[in-house]
Amino acid sequence: xxxLILIFVSTVLINNLVLSYFLGICPFLGVSGKIESAIGMxxxxxxxxxxxxxxGWLIYHLALVxxxxxFLEYVIFILVIASLVQIVEMFIRxxxxxxxxxxxxxxxxxxxxxxxxxxxxxxxxxxYSFLESAVFGFSGGLGFSIVLxxxxxxxEDLSYADIPxxxxxxxxxxIVAGLLALIFMGFSGLISA
Amino acid sequence: MNMILIAMxxxxxxxxxxxxxxxxxxxxxxxxxxxxxxxxxxxLPGLNCGACGFSGCLAFAQAVIKERKIFNGCLPAGEELxxxxxxxxxxxxxxxxxxxxxxxxxxxxxxKEKLKTSIYLGPQTCQAAHITAGSISCNYGCLGFGDCIKxxxxxxxxxxxxxxxxxxxxxxxxxKCIKACPRKVLKITALTDLGTYYxxxxxxxxxxxxxAVCTRGCIGCTLCTRVQxxxxxxxxxxxxxxxxxVSDEVPLEAAKQKCPxxxxxxx
Numbered sequence: 001x002x003x004l005i006l007i008f009v010s011t012v013l014i015n016n017l018v019l020s021y022f023l024g025i026c027p028f029l030g031v032s033g034k035i036e037s038a039i040g041m042x043x044x045x046x047x048x049x050x051x052x053x054x055x056g057w058l059i060y061h062l063a064l065v066x067x068x069x070x071f072l073e074y075v076i077f078i079l080v081i082a083s084l085v086q087i088v089e090m091f092i093r094x095x096x097x098x099x100x101x102x103x104x105x106x107x108x109x110x111x112x113x114x115x116x117x118x119x120x121x122x123x124x125x126x127x128y129s130f131l132e133s134a135v136f137g138f139s140g141g142l143g144f145s146i147v148l149x150x151x152x153x154x155x156e157d158l159s160y161a162d163i164p165x166x167x168x169x170x171x172x173x174x175i176v177a178g179l180l181a182l183i184f185m186g187f188s189g190l191i192s193a
Numbered sequence: 194m195n196m197i198l199i200a201m202x203x204x205x206x207x208x209x210x211x212x213x214x215x216x217x218x219x220x221x222x223x224x225x226x227x228x229x230x231x232x233x234x235x236x237l238p239g240l241n242c243g244a245c246g247f248s249g250c251l252a253f254a255q256a257v258i259k260e261r262k263i264f265n266g267c268l269p270a271g272e273e274l275x276x277x278x279x280x281x282x283x284x285x286x287x288x289x290x291x292x293x294x295x296x297x298x299x300x301x302x303x304x305k306e307k308l309k310t311s312i313y314l315g316p317q318t319c320q321a322a323h324i325t326a327g328s329i330s331c332n333y334g335c336l337g338f339g340d341c342i343k344x345x346x347x348x349x350x351x352x353x354x355x356x357x358x359x360x361x362x363x364x365x366x367x368x369k370c371i372k373a374c375p376r377k378v379l380k381i382t383a384l385t386d387l388g389t390y391y392x393x394x395x396x397x398x399x400x401x402x403x404x405a406v407c408t409r410g411c412i413g414c415t416l417c418t419r420v421q422x423x424x425x426x427x428x429x430x431x432x433x434x435x436x437x438x439v440s441d442e443v444p445l446e447a448a449k450q451k452c453p454x455x456x457x458x459x460x
Contacts, residue, residue, distance in 0.1 A: 059207060067199050076207060083211035090222040 004135050006191065007128075011139035014190055017115045018147045019181040024115030028148060029173060038152035040099045042145025044092065044107065046138065048084050049116050053137030056080050056120045057130050077120040085111045115144055151180065229281055230258050236277055237267055242346045244268040244367035257282060268294065269347065269365040293384045294366030296349075296359055300335035300378040301393030301458050302409035303356040307334050323375035330406035333396040335378045341370035361460055384460055390445045392432050393458040399430055411456045417448035432457075 017023045024045075031041040056077050064070055089107050093100045100107070110116065119140040123133040154176055163172050233254040241249040245267055247256055253267065261282050266275040300307075313328040315321050319340040322328045328336055337355030342348075349363035350370060361384070371379045378395055392411050396403045400412035413430035417423060424438035425448055439445065449457040 063203050063207070067203060068196070069200050069203055072200060072204060075204060079204075079208060079211060083215060086215055087218055090218055093224050094222040 004132065007132055007135050008139045010191060011136055012143040012146065013184070013187040016143045016147060016184055017118060017140050018144055019184040021115075021118060023118040024113050024144060025177075027109060027113060028144075028151065029177070030109075032148055032151040032155055032173075035149060035152045035156060037099075038148045039145070040092075040096075042141070042148050044088055045110060045113065045116065045144050046141025048081065048088055048110055049119050049141035049144070050134065050137040051084050052077070052081050052116050052120050053123050053133045053140075054130070055084070057123060057128070057133040060124060061130075073121070073124060074117075077117055081116050081120070082111050115140070147180065147184075151177065154180075227258050230254050232281055233257055233278055236270075236274060238269050238274075240269055240346050242269060242365060242367040242369070244365050268367065293361070294381060295361045295364040295384055295460065296366065296368070296370055296379050297382050297389070297391055297458075297460065298335060298357040298359060298379055299391060299393055299395045300331075300333070300376075301356070301456055302331075302334055302407050303354040304337065305354070306409040307331055307355070307407045308405075319373075319375050331396055331403075331410070332406075333376065333378070333394075333398075334407060334410075335374075336376060340373045340375070341379060344369045344373045382460075385439070387439055387442045388445065389460040390434055390449065391458060392434070392456055394431065394454075394456045397429055397431050403430070409454055409456055412454060414453060416451050416453065417457065420444050420447045420451060423448060 011017075015021065018025065018028050027041055027045070031037050059076055059080065060070075060073060064072055064076065085108065088110070089100075092107065119137055123136055126136075128136055155173065158172060158176070167175070230251075231254075234251055237250040237254060239250050243249065245253045247253040257278060266272075267278070308330045309328060310330045311328075313322055313325070315325055317338050319336040319338045322336045322338055335355070335357055337352065337357070339350070339352045339357075341357065342350045342352060346367060346369065347363045347365055349360045349365075351358050351360070357379075366381060368381050371377075371381060376395075380391075382389055382391065394403075394407075394409065394411040396407065396410045400414070403410040403412050411431050413427065413432065415427055415432070417425040417432050418427055422441065422444045424435050424440075424444060425432050426435045426438075427433075434445075445459070449459065
């Protein structure tokens with residue numbers, strides 16, 4: 001139990017996929033314009049990441065390791081992620097058309113969100129058990145969502161700020177992202193052995 | 194050999210399992226899309242020019258079906274097609290008596306009239322010539338490399354002697370050329386029944402400076418503002434047409450004849 005909590009805290013805050021591994025920067029900058037779409041995107045990524053690590057773990061350990069086919073892990077993980085994204089897209093389109101419109105092109109782009117493939121591959125290299133990888137996937141997605149929502153909140157306020165002309169748009173966004181990464185570095189001493 | 198076979202089977206089976214799952218779910222979670230969207234999309238010209246204000250023909254079709262009105266309508270297709278769309282959605286109305294929108298070029302000088310600073314041998318695009326300050330002497334005039342021609346979806350623009358000619362029947366008013374022009378000499382205007390007159394010059398400097406760079410430029414002589422009932426007014430050193438004062442074509446044409454540098458043009 002202690003291990004699971006440790007994985008959870010470390011993945012959400014300390015080893016945040018976006019701000020300390022720099023994975024999934026594309027949706028991080030792309031969908032952080034409005035809080036609503038950031039929440040939707042965060043939820044979708046969390047869902048896909050949790051399922052990707054659990055189903056990925058099952059296939060990896062029950063099929064790949066058993067038949068000595070570890071070299072197939074990239075192909076299999078990409079297959080799993082792409083299928084899951086399709087399923088999530090269908091669900092969102094069926095049950096929430098506004099959210100579907102708000103996410104727009106970024107929904108199919110979860111397929112190529114490297115944070116998810118990264119999470120699946122980390123799960124393998126870190127040798128997690130089934131439960132651990134499920135927690136890892138969920139907390140990875142949660143960490144991504146938290147960062148995305150914080151960013152969206154800051155950017156919504158930024159639109160009212162008096163920003164020098166040449167810093168408007170992308171430059172100030174990247175500066176904010178850098179500051180956010182600095183802040184998250186502060187968590188690095190949180191868990192001491 | 195055995196390894197390859199197993200790899201193929203494992204990957205194939207996994208792929209097949211997911212494909213089956215997706216196939217079942219796509220049937221179960223099928224979202225009924227309005228068949229009229231496809232219907233409208235089919236009769237649109239498919240230029241994706243964006244003149245209607247939407248990102249493309251499909252986006253326009255979706256908005257038309259959703260809002261049950263045709264907004265500004267499809268400009269390239271014209272009135273006839275808009276009536277067909279209205280028939281499909283069964284509501285709203287076309288904007289009858291809609292003014293034709295077209296692009297005009299507010300630089301009327303050809304290669305003999307606009308003087309050159311130097312022989313420009315760089316990349317043959319307006320964008321490049323604009324930043325190097327080579328080519329023509331006038332800082333406001335048309336550079337004449339035809340960036341606008343490349344972006345025009347209906348081939349309405351042609352270049353003769355480095356002067357832009359716009360075929361107004363072909364122009365659909367999509368404003369792509371306006372974005373492409375670094376000198377901003379292309380403008381969008383609505384045609385009126387009285388004939389659309391404009392000053393084919395955008396040089397705002399004084400007469401002396403204008404004359405030094407071009408023989409066709411507006412020198413701010415105010416002659417056109419002094420014909421009877423003149424709708425022309427002075428805007429600094431450049432004349433312009435005050436649209437709210439236009440009530441008759443006679444003074445517009447009279448001023449055009451009077452202009453010493455012949456820089457008033459009409460459509």
